Amino acid sequence: xxxxxxxxxxxxxxxxxxxxxxxxxxxxxxxxxxxxxxxxxxxxxxxxxxxxxxxxxxxxxxxxxxxxxxxxxxxxxxxxxxxxxxxxxxxxxxxxxxxxxxxxxxxxxxxxxxxxxxxxxxxxxxxxxxxxxxxxxxxxxxxxxxxxxxxxxxxxxxxxxxxxxxxxxxxxxxxxxxxxxxxxxxxxxxxxxxxxxxxxxxxxxxxxxxxxxxxxxxxxxxxxxxxxxxxxxxxxxxxxxxxxxxxxxxxxxxxxxxxxxxxxxxxxxxxxxxxxxxxxxxxxxxxxxxxxxxxxxxxxxxxxxxxxxxxxxxxxxxxxxxxxxxxxxxxxxxxxxxxxxxxxxxxxxxxxxxxxxxxxxxxxxxxxxxxxxxxxxxx
Numbered sequence: 555x556x557x558x559x560x561x562x563x564x565x566x567x568x569x570x571x572x573x574x575x576x577x578x579x580x581x582x583x584x585x586x587x588x589x590x591x592x593x594x595x596x597x598x599x600x601x602x603x604x605x606x607x608x609x610x611x612x613x614x615x616x617x618x619x620x621x622x623x624x625x626x627x628x629x630x631x632x633x634x635x636x637x638x639x640x641x642x643x644x645x646x647x648x649x650x651x652x653x654x655x656x657x658x659x660x661x662x663x664x665x666x667x668x669x670x671x672x673x674x675x676x677x678x679x680x681x682x683x684x685x686x687x688x689x690x691x692x693x694x695x696x697x698x699x700x701x702x703x704x705x706x707x708x709x710x711x712x713x714x715x716x717x718x719x720x721x722x723x724x725x726x727x728x729x730x731x732x733x734x735x736x737x738x739x740x741x742x743x744x745x746x747x748x749x750x751x752x753x754x755x756x757x758x759x760x761x762x763x764x765x766x767x768x769x770x771x772x773x774x775x776x777x778x779x780x781x782x783x784x785x786x787x788x789x790x791x792x793x794x795x796x797x798x799x800x801x802x803x804x805x806x807x808x809x810x811x812x813x814x815x816x817x818x819x820x821x822x823x824x825x826x827x828x829x830x831x832x833x834x835x836x837x838x839x840x841x842x843x844x845x846x847x848x849x850x851x852x853x854x855x856x857x858x859x860x861x862x863x864x865x866x867x868x869x870x871x872x873x874x875x876x877x878x879x880x881x882x883x884x885x886x887x888x889x890x891x892x893x894x895x896x897x898x899x900x901x902x903x904x905x906x907x908x909x910x911x912x913x914x915x916x917x918x919x920x921x922x923x924x925x926x927x928x929x930x931x932x933x
Contacts, residue, residue: 559614560599565931569597572927576920577602583910584612584761585920586815589928590823590903593831597928598816604761604909617747617812618761618909619796621888624750624811625716626822629668629866630836631735631807632720637841640727643668643865650726653697662705667712667719669849669863673701674719675710675856676785683789686714687804689731693722702781703855709863710781710855714789717750717807733805743834746820748813752802760802760812765793766890766911771858781855793889793911818894819905825884825896826903842898845884857915877922879929891918895925904928
């Protein structure tokens with residue numbers, strides 16, 4: 555079996571074996587897995603390769619583009635501002651961003667952006683990936699357009715634009731761009747190796763993403779006005795774009811966070827631990843409770859699968875991600891299968907980040923393997 559580096563409690567050796575098995579099979583190229591229980595890291599492992607040629611091993615300080623796992627850090631940023639009294643999740647977005655009230659959006663509330671229920675799940679075409687890199691243009695376009703369905707009535711995954719929507723709120727109330735806020739207020743105080751975008755000085759340790767097979771639906775055969783089609787075609791994103799300089803320089807809190815299992819867990823385990831990590835307080839228990847105010851529970855208009863959203867995170871449901879823990883827990887992940895789970899009942903955080911993207915919409919057979927193995931060890 556291939557080598558896995560890092561540390562693990564004897565009780566959790568099956569998690570190490572699961573990563574070794576996935577690497578051995580070739581399902582996994584390079585990856586890291588962290589499990590934290592009650593503030594103690596019981597698994598912190600990594601292995602495999604940064605590159606498909608197997609010339610550069612995945613090491614302790616390897617980072618990668620984590621796609622929509624970025625949203626968990628972005629939405630935590632908004633909740634930090636809620637905790638500080640600077641944002642009200644039940645207030646209109648236009649209270650903080652007046653221009654957003656255009657075209658019938660005056661009643662869209664902050665919670666709708668945080669739960670993918672705003673009706674603004676993407677940009678009106680034409681709109682390219684490169685347009686996302688221009689913050690001013692991208693946010694002005696969002697402020698000007700109409701919602702694509704009645705806000706608050708259903709979720710429609712804000713796949714590429716949630717970082718611009720939440721990031722503009724962060725900028726409006728703090729004067730700080732989102733990527734700087736994450737560095738200064740979350741990653742920095744916690745010593746977490748996570749950033750939105752990636753500094754050029756860190757590019758040498760990035761594991762480039764390996765694109766997945768095409769998504770399992772034919773957009774060209776669908777109604778061009780359907781939220782799914784509009785969201786995934788403006789912009790249409792080739793996963794390999796994440797390996798380019800323009801992508802790494804941009805501030806895109808929905809899709810271009812760079813980190814690994816350890817750094818994502820370091821930040822997000824704050825939710826499983828009552829809001830404080832090693833003396834660094836991010837949230838109060840009352841603010842954490844807001845996450846569990848259910849906003850939708852139905853088939854998502856963009857992803858086409860049943861999802862249950864609270865404010866900022868997905869909540870457990872039994873169909874789409876059956877291996878996520880039930881009870882008082884929240885989670886999300888990234889395109890290709892990365893996942894971060896916070897189980898507040900057990901004070902457990904599970905984090906998995908990788909470079910080889912799996913097929914499908916949410917999660918993967920690999921993320922399921924690591925999560926189920928972890929819970930078997932806990933039980």
